Amino acid sequence: MATSCTQKHLIRWIQLLLKCTIFLSLTAAAISSRLFSVIRFESIIHEFDPWFNFRATKYLVNNGFYKFLNWFDDRTWYPLGRVTGGTLYPGLMATSAAVWHGLRKIGLPIDIRNVCVLFAPAFSGVTAWATYHLTREIKDSGAGLLAAAFIAIAPGYISRSVAGSYDNEAIAITLLMVTFMFWIKAMKTGSIMHSTFAALFYFYMVSAWGGYVFITNLIPLHVFILILMGRYSTRLYSAYSTWYAIGTLASMQIPFVGFLPIRSNDHMAALGVFGLMQVVALGSYVKSQVSWQKFQTVMIVSLVSLLALGISGLFALTYFGFIAPWTGRFYSLWDTNYAKLHIPIIASVSEHQPTAWPAFFFDTQFLIWLFPAGVFLLFLDLKDEHVFVIAYSVLCSYFAGVMVRLMLTLTPIICVCAAVAISKVFDVYADFSIFIRSSSTEKPALSKKDRIMTFITKLTVCGSFLAYLVLFVHHCTWVTSNAYSSPSVVLPSRNSDGSPALIDDFREAYYWLRMNTAEDAKVAAWWDYGYQIGGMADRTTLVDNNTWNNTHIAIVGKAMSSPQDKAYDILKAHDVDYVLVIFGGLIGFSGDDINKFLWMVRISEGIWPDEIKEREYFTPSGEYRMDAQASQTMKDSLLYKLSYHRFPTLFNGVEGVDRLRGQNIRQVDIGNLDYFEEVFTSENWIVRLYKLKELDAVGRDLHAVGDFERGTSRGIKKRVAKKPLLDVRV
């Protein structure tokens, strides 16, 4: 016995050692595969939103938490300003500031930018660990290790967590998994400690990402399904009640969330289930006290009346405005056309578009077909925690189909389910023990032929799955390095001889803006570039990616879609000094302002339907064209003029070729730019900056000034002076 005991100890030690090694290598793989962007480009913040997070983090580090919490940002949304401290999720910034301070304390003064750039890769390791524990609760530690390995390198998660992608999601997915892990533990054991941890991590999640609403609805849904299945228990009661009470109170401490948990419809499910929980608890107590028949009548009467009361109460409260109605983003989750019709600003974001089906394969490769298998396997032995995974899978599959960005929340559960499926396969097929044992005294269970056949089958299955796994790793590496590692601030391209080149127009232009304009200059640009202008050029913007004020965005849209004199008045009224447009026609950069132009038109049409009409921007046959056939409204619009100003001079001066749209742009259509003057155009013409001309000192309108300077007014220079047609001077 003693030997077997030490043997067991030894095996346990070896297992632990193996686990540690596996985790270390998993973390290393997770981090290193996210470093492609740093190696290819440099340690730089990516895309759009991360630039704001980075700027906010710098503010936090420089000014301390109190000032950060009450930050009134006068450099964005001019002249409204933004109560930034009260309208952001501070979790990300607070965490990285804590990391920064911590590193300084131990004598590692690291640039805050590097902390921010490497933040997401560092947290992906934690995600893997949390996924391991979650999956271990669902099945066993073997499945856990597989799930951890999957989540560490799955492109669906990497897309939002490469180095430099300093976004809320970078930390949010980690917190999501940790919260769920604690919830499953709490739900299984009824431990108040675990559910308190779940609530605390839920609070952390609330402080980090708006997607916390997903947890707020998923956990109650899980509980609700369990109650419907008749699986109510005191464990569930204590877990949920603790989680809800602590979690809700804690989440209300985030200024941006405030009273939403008791006022917004998005949070009502959690409250409702909490109420139901109390009723069910009472019911089960009554049930234990009275006879079955009496209980039945009591139950039916109370259920019906409660249901009626609850639903009518919800409607009444919503009707009288005590509960905020569902938000637009929520509606667009159910009706994919809703946003397009009613809130163009939501629809205009590319990541709010429905997912194309290849994206699923692209982001998860073979996990996507193991995912249903895993769900099915979980159905087979339907434990309480399996219900959670199933509910999660079903909900998220739907959401991920509706919005591209929600692919991110689906990926972890795909990893978990696929891991369950594979580990089940390996449980059955990778079990070669019968071949080893049967050689001893025991009588073989199978004949020799059967044994060989079984051996071959097992080997084939295991071998093919191992091959799939190898392929998966290859796929993940390839996708990560080719699709998700571009900072989108710097664009990779190739020279004519095939050598790699970088298109660095954005930074070039933002740097110019930073060095050559007054510090309080106001820059008008479409909202996509607001965060970058604020972060890289440090100039005041009118609108940015925090699209909280639709009207203000519509103002910029209206200016862009109006003729230049009207646009000048609009911009001048907002003290604008410079206008920035993105133009991809020269090198074929597809994300330019002309391609986004219809959204500008739509958004401003929503506010001024009498002045801006989308139809007028199309050709009579309904095409969206820029060449000679373009409508007059299109040719007159400010964006058209700013984009193509001087463009034909690159060719023959008469006609230029827009390589992005494959159309010929005529100088005649572009006309003269009288109200703006070009001050900067980047190397590849991607960023073009214009300055608003000053008002004419002698009170002419700028168009007349332009005419005068071009000498078209030479007609008047004739000997004979003609009597002018004037309004009668009053």
Next chain:
Amino acid sequence: MNSRVLKRLEFIQRLVRQVCSMRVASVFRNVVYTLTMAIFLMPISTLVEAKPAFGTRTLVIYDQKLTELDNYSTFLNNLKQRSHELSYRAIGNDSTPISLFRGEDKLYDNLIVYPIRSRHFNKQLSVENLLSFFSKGGQVLTITSPEGLSDNVRLFLNQLGMFPSPRNYYLNDYYHGDENNTLHLTKGESLNEHVVPLGEYDLVYKGAAALLDNRQLIIPVLQAPKTSFSVDSKQSDEIWTAGSEGYLAAAFQSLRNTRLAWVGSEVFFSNEFSANNGRFVEQLTKWAFAEKAVIKSVGSSHQHIGGAGYLESPYKVKDSVVYDIGLSEWDGSSWSPFTADDIQFELKMIDPYYRITLLPSETSNEAQYYTTGNFSLPDHHGIFTFLVDYKRAGLSFITEKDVRAIRHLANDEYLRSWDITNSWVYLTSIYSVITVWVLFVGLYLSLRKPKTVETEKKNN
């Protein structure tokens, strides 16, 4: 002569400073200084009537064949008395360009253009040159007449929205005029008090009228009589102005506070009629050359009531602040306080949130200060412009602008719950529930034991 005296004065001043810098006893220095100042300043102060606020270099351009300067000696001497350093440029047969700039610097501060018939003039001074001189700080007086209206001046005036009648169009009036088209305006009224003081002037006018467009920078000064009309002396059916739509003199102030005056008659300035027109001409040219009606801001400021500035403590909503501005007026020799009761302050964020008429507060030698008094900022955070935009026809335009953020209340700047009486109901209920709960738990725990025994018995 005047300028010579000024130069002498400068020389003496320099001498005095040199003497002083030799560290002679300070008493001696003061005595010398005051004595010399007294000696040299006395005659000057009697000589100088007024001088332009921005510069005294004045160029007179005239046509040799059209204008005999001796006929305008009264007018020109009057200018000299007002410290103008006159340079003359006769336009004749040569066509060397007239340069108004050397590099970026203006060579002259003021420009007087007499009627010019010579065709060379169009090439000598282009419209663009005139426009840039005018918009870069030069003051201009243009005199035109039916005999002399060169194209460049005409086009320049057209750009400003003034359309004098072309050559050979004379202003006629059968009621006020004689056979030579000389009009006697016995009740000529100035249309703008800042340019020419209000009142009736007995004026003699012979020349052209102009049409003016509607822009607000134009300040009409003298209107043609209702009975007048300008007609082509060669083709008598062409009419340029009819009745009071024509103007005889007009002023113009650009957005950069440079000034221009136009008069459609050359003889209006002549010695012959100076008895009639002298006073009007003097006032008009004083205005045009920035010798009067020039105002400036000596600075504006705003701060908390306690005196703390924005930089020490940025504004938040509902703070009480005060805005001050000082205004000076050029009285012809020095800056003096400017008084008015229609100066308004605006606090605006796209639209004005406040518009407060400023009240006079302190007065210094140079400036009159105005204040809004205490006012509380709006209950709305944002980036506001503290603005005084004082634009009155005839006075220099003043725009004082300061863009400042007004922040929201910080999380600890709201009232605490117990400071709000309404909350007492809720506070009471919260704390009573807590107390009762604690009591209940206490009682429950202490009274539980005997009950468990009973239930055990029952179950058994």
